[in-house]
Amino acid sequence: MEHILLHPTYFPSILQMATIAQAKAIVFEIQDNYQKQTYRNRCYIAHTNGKLLLNVPIKHSKDGSRQKMKDVVVENAFPWQKEQWRSIQNAYRTSPFFEYYEDELAPLFLEPVGTLLDFNLKIYELLAGLIGIETTTSLSKVYEVSPTSIDKRYLANAKTERQTELQPYTQVLEAHHGWLPNLSVLDLLFNEGPNTLNYLESQKLKNIPT
Numbered sequence: 762m763e764h765i766l767l768h769p770t771y772f773p774s775i776l777q778m779a780t781i782a783q784a785k786a787i788v789f790e791i792q793d794n795y796q797k798q799t800y801r802n803r804c805y806i807a808h809t810n811g812k813l814l815l816n817v818p819i820k821h822s823k824d825g826s827r828q829k830m831k832d833v834v835v836e837n838a839f840p841w842q843k844e845q846w847r848s849i850q851n852a853y854r855t856s857p858f859f860e861y862y863e864d865e866l867a868p869l870f871l872e873p874v875g876t877l878l879d880f881n882l883k884i885y886e887l888l889a890g891l892i893g894i895e896t897t898t899s900l901s902k903v904y905e906v907s908p909t910s911i912d913k914r915y916l917a918n919a920k921t922e923r924q925t926e927l928q929p930y931t932q933v934l935e936a937h938h939g940w941l942p943n944l945s946v947l948d949l950l951f952n953e954g955p956n957t958l959n960y961l962e963s964q965k966l967k968n969i970p971t
Contacts, residue, residue, distance in 0.1 A: 766790055766901070766910040768830075768917035769881040770800040771817055772945040775927060775961070777916045778888070782961035786897040789885075790914055791878055792904040794827045795819075800917045801830065802877055804945040808852050811938045815845045815945075819877055835874040846870035849947065856933040858954035862891055866947075888946060893958045927964055 765784040769791070770777060777800075781787050795801065802817040818836040822828050846867065853859040865887065874880045889896075929940045932952055941948075950957050 764788060764910040765913050766905075766908050767913050768793070768799070768801060769878065769885055770804070770917050771802050771877075771881055772804040772815070772884060772947050773888070774800060774804070774916065774943050775946050775949050776943050776964075776966075777913075778892070778894070778946040778949075779927070779961040779964040779966060780913055780916065781889075781896050782892075782894050782958060783964075783966060784896050786899070788899050788901055788910050789882070790901050790904070791831050792901050793830050793914075795830045795833045795877075798919055800919050801881070803919060804947075806849060806852050806945055807932055807934045807938075807941050807948050808848070809934060809937050812941055812944065813848060813852065815848065817841065817874075817877060817880070831876065831878045833877045835877055835880060837874060842870040842874070853933065853947075853951040856951040859951045861954060862950060865891060888950075891950065892946075892961070894961075928960070930960060 764786045765780060766788045767777065767780070767790065769789045773781075802819055804815050805812045806815060807813070818839075818841055820834045820836045849866075850859075869884060869887070885898075888894075927942050929942075930949065930953055932940060932948065946957070946961075949960060953960055
């Protein structure tokens with residue numbers, strides 16, 4: 762793949778991370794307006810009863826006006842980090858590689874969070890290091906309606922999930938609800954461990970519509 766334009770999202774989906782792993786370079790969109798109900802502040806993991814939504818609460822503007830994504834501040838008035846980390850532990854404690862990555866990921870749920878953008882970029886950098894992704898990344902300078910890079914910003918849209926052709930892998934809770942496609946890359950990491958990068962690089966993405 763060539764240069765790809767993407768939104769930095771909260772614990773990105775497997776499809777988004779496969780796109781990054783196969784790209785020559787990534788430009789993260791940071792000049793756009795924040796939009797609700799997107800993967801900018803949410804992700805899905807596997808749980809006993811199926812998909813579980815993890816949602817990062819944000820502070821909305823007092824007058825209801827639009828906010829730039831880079832200006833959105835996380836709401837820390839209640840212990841959402843503690844609750845989400847507990848959910849992840851409950852879901853993946855018995856997975857093959859959870860304990861292998863646990864100590865690296867735990868600080869994300871213990872340290873105070875400022876802006877959503879900085880938090881998402883921090884998450885990406887950690888995940889890329891754990892997985893072994895070496896794709897070059899940069900940040901957008903201006904917002905482009907018709908970008909020169911390949912536009913994959915739609916991957917952050919949580920309302921209309923695109924059809925995927927991701928290969929199944931063994932999921933620790935598969936016996937409860939069957940195989941669940943395109944969860945957060947955390948699911949892949951905890952189940953596949955060091956094989957995560959190989960999996961991401963081997964997915965056939967060319968047939969996914971833009």
